[in-house]
Amino acid sequence: MTYTPDSIRSITLSTLRLPLAVPISDAKVFTGRQKPMTEVAFLIAEIETAQGFSGHGFSYSKRGGGPAQYAHAKEVAGAAIGEDPNDIEKLYTKLLWAGASVGRSGVATQALAAIDIALYDLKAKRAGLPLSKLLGSHRDSVRTYNTSGGFLNASLDEVRDRATQSIEEGIGGIKIKVGLPDSAEDLRRVRAVRDHIGDAMPLMVDANQQWDRATALRMGRRFEDLELVWIEEPLDAYDAEGHADLARSLDTPIATGEMLASVAEHERLIEARACDIMQPDAPRVGGITQFLRLMTLADRAGLDLAPHFAMEIHLHLAACYPREPWVEHFDWLDPLFEERLETKNGRMIVPDRLGLGITFSDQARAWVTESVTIGE
Numbered sequence: 084m085t086y087t088p089d090s091i092r093s094i095t096l097s098t099l100r101l102p103l104a105v106p107i108s109d110a111k112v113f114t115g116r117q118k119p120m121t122e123v124a125f126l127i128a129e130i131e132t133a134q135g136f137s138g139h140g141f142s143y144s145k146r147g148g149g150p151a152q153y154a155h156a157k158e159v160a161g162a163a164i165g166e167d168p169n170d171i172e173k174l175y176t177k178l179l180w181a182g183a184s185v186g187r188s189g190v191a192t193q194a195l196a197a198i199d200i201a202l203y204d205l206k207a208k209r210a211g212l213p214l215s216k217l218l219g220s221h222r223d224s225v226r227t228y229n230t231s232g233g234f235l236n237a238s239l240d241e242v243r244d245r246a247t248q249s250i251e252e253g254i255g256g257i258k259i260k261v262g263l264p265d266s267a268e269d270l271r272r273v274r275a276v277r278d279h280i281g282d283a284m285p286l287m288v289d290a291n292q293q294w295d296r297a298t299a300l301r302m303g304r305r306f307e308d309l310e311l312v313w314i315e316e317p318l319d320a321y322d323a324e325g326h327a328d329l330a331r332s333l334d335t336p337i338a339t340g341e342m343l344a345s346v347a348e349h350e351r352l353i354e355a356r357a358c359d360i361m362q363p364d365a366p367r368v369g370g371i372t373q374f375l376r377l378m379t380l381a382d383r384a385g386l387d388l389a390p391h392f393a394m395e396i397h398l399h400l401a402a403c404y405p406r407e408p409w410v411e412h413f414d415w416l417d418p419l420f421e422e423r424l425e426t427k428n429g430r431m432i433v434p435d436r437l438g439l440g441i442t443f444s445d446q447a448r449a450w451v452t453e454s455v456t457i458g459e
């Protein structure tokens with residue numbers, strides 16, 4: 084058998100805003116840096132090929148940036164038309180350099196992420212495989228923990244109720260937000276949740292970058308007896324030295340990386356030995372092509388992996404990491420998709436559907452505010 088090259092016929096880009104059920108606050112709201120979050124912007128890329136294959140992917144932005152991602156994708160996507168969709172590395176490089184004047188990280192590469200993810204979805208569908216199997220999987224399910232129930236806008240009673248509900252749904256860990264102006268209140272909430280879920284249930288905390296070095300060390304020491312799985316984003320995402328000092332000073336593992344927008348930014352963290360657990364985000368670092376590079380670097384550095392947000396994509400990627408990873412459970416994106424991911428005995432099951440195994444819902448289509456088809 085021989086391969087006949089295919090070619091990209093069209094790329095349809097759409098932008099939509101997903102409304103959240105309640106305004107969401109983490110520590111950044113309490114330090115006055117951000118307003119409560121009420122919606123998440125999405126950039127969807129849908130690719131069609133001459134041989135009749137199709138794939139879709141998405142990128143996202145919380146608060147600002149959604150319109151910029153859409154505009155950048157719209158400007159550069161034409162460079163992919165007529166190319167073989169299987170040459171993902173070549174396509175990524177071509178699209179990257181088409182917009183390199185505004186940088187090879189951040190909004191520019193987040194715009195490419197939607198296209199890159201769509202190319203992987205397409206390739207897996209062509210191969211007749213789920214994405215994890217195309218990439219080469221280590222496992223068919225991944226440990227999962229819930230984040231969406233533990234934000235700072237929720238009362239302690241609500242946080243406890245949501246934790247109970249998550250555990251009943253087969254989600255195997257609970258993460259709660261910290262970084263309130265009153266540290267005593269943080270401690271009270273974390274201890275109350277630990278008492279509520281018991282010592283055996285994995286528990287994490289997340290300060291969303293809002294502590295200074297002294298506060299992070301003091302709080303980290305106070306949390307040591309709670310056997311946390313990790314302390315997430317204790318410091319500013321770019322403070323590699325501060326994270327490294329903290330990681331050396333505490334027994335509790337340090338996790339960070341969700342706010343970094345390129346492989347190069349993550350490399351800085353790895354070189355500084357800034358964390359025990361890396362938390363890259365495929366849409367944020369520019370897609371799956373970039374994420375796969377990070378997985379190789381993280382594994383070589385002996386780090387654990389807990390990708391940030393977008394479980395619909397990260398479940399497949401985490402399944403391919405050599406060390407036992409975690410995937411973050413968020414129910415926020417459920418209205419966008421027809422399918423639901425199954426959780427059981429603390430693990431999220433990798434779907435056996437082809438590609439990413441997701442289809443956009445009618446509701447997602449109804450939320451689209453702008454759309455353009457490039458090519459044809």
Ligand SMILES: [Mg+2]
Pocket residue numbers: 289291315316341
């Ligand atoms: Mg986080």
